[in-house]
Amino acid sequence: MAQALVQSAPPVTYPARRRFSPEEFRRLCREGFFGEERVELIQGEIVQMAPTGPEHSTTNDRAGRRLILLLADKPYYVRIQNPLSLGDSEPVPDIAVVPGKPEDYREAHPSSALLVIEIADTSLEYDRTVKAGVYASAGIPEYWIVNLVERVVEVYREPTQTGCRSVHLTTVEESISPLFEPNLRIDVKGLLG
Numbered sequence: 001m002a003q004a005l006v007q008s009a010p011p012v013t014y015p016a017r018r019r020f021s022p023e024e025f026r027r028l029c030r031e032g033f034f035g036e037e038r039v040e041l042i043q044g045e046i047v048q049m050a051p052t053g054p055e056h057s058t059t060n061d062r063a064g065r066r067l068i069l070l071l072a073d074k075p076y077y078v079r080i081q082n083p084l085s086l087g088d089s090e091p092v093p094d095i096a097v098v099p100g101k102p103e104d105y106r107e108a109h110p111s112s113a114l115l116v117i118e119i120a121d122t123s124l125e126y127d128r129t130v131k132a133g134v135y136a137s138a139g140i141p142e143y144w145i146v147n148l149v150e151r152v153v154e155v156y157r158e159p160t161q162t163g164c165r166s167v168h169l170t171t172v173e174e175s176i177s178p179l180f181e182p183n184l185r186i187d188v189k190g191l192l193g
Contacts, residue, residue: 010072013123014175017060017124018156019044019045019088020041020044020046022045022085022088022089022090022108023092024042025041025046026090028046038051040089040090040091040092041089041090041129042130042131043088043089043133043134044089045086047191049092050122050126051122053121053122054157055121055148056119056121056148057122058193059148059191059193060081060095060119061148062190062191062193063094063095063117063119063190063191064094064095066153066186066190067095067097067189070184070186071097071181072172074181075101075191076099076100076101076114076180077097077098077099077101077102077104078096078097078098079096079097079098079110080094080095081093081095082096082109083093084096084109084110084111084112084113084116084174085108085109085110085111086111086112086134086138086140087138087162089134089144091134091135092118092127093113093118093131094117094118095115095116095117096110096113096115096116096117096118097115097180098113098114099114101117101124104139112138112139112140112141112142114178114179114180115140115141115142115144115178115179116140116143116144117144117145117146118131118144118146119147120145120146120149121148121149124142124147124149128145128154131143132145132156132163133162133163135156135159136156136159136160136162136163136164137159137161140159141160141179141180142155142157142178142179143155143156143164144156146192150182151171151172151189152169152172152188153169153170153176153191153192154166154167154169155170155176157179171187171188172188172189174188175187175188177186185188
């Protein structure tokens, strides 16, 4: 009786991913490599941004204008769809509140923020996982997701290297006070529309 030879399959190998530094990413953007494509650098990888639908755009405009008006006399700058420089990531949040004024960031994007807000419909799961992790590991003290799917605002606080210890859902009947301005009350209904 002949003995069958048992061969083991060769180990599975995957090609290495090419990671980019923020400097390389910025150079590619400056040189027009991506054309009109909306991209951001997330944990060293270039990621295509989700398309923005009409409700997303309108909500972003409304929330951004509201924050600009509420913080007009404060020492903060509201950035709308502009990058943050967070280690190996350069996300482009829908809204970021940073200390100072626009002139403070003429030479470099902010490396932190007091509050980051993402408007989410199609990107909801990505914003809850990947984006939340990027912002938490960068030490952003507060991250809000204006959740257009479930009509709530998700408030993430107490960042750690792996996520946030505190997550609270606020409904349209409630208001939120940002950590950096605890006396300021922002109606969720005003954010969601």
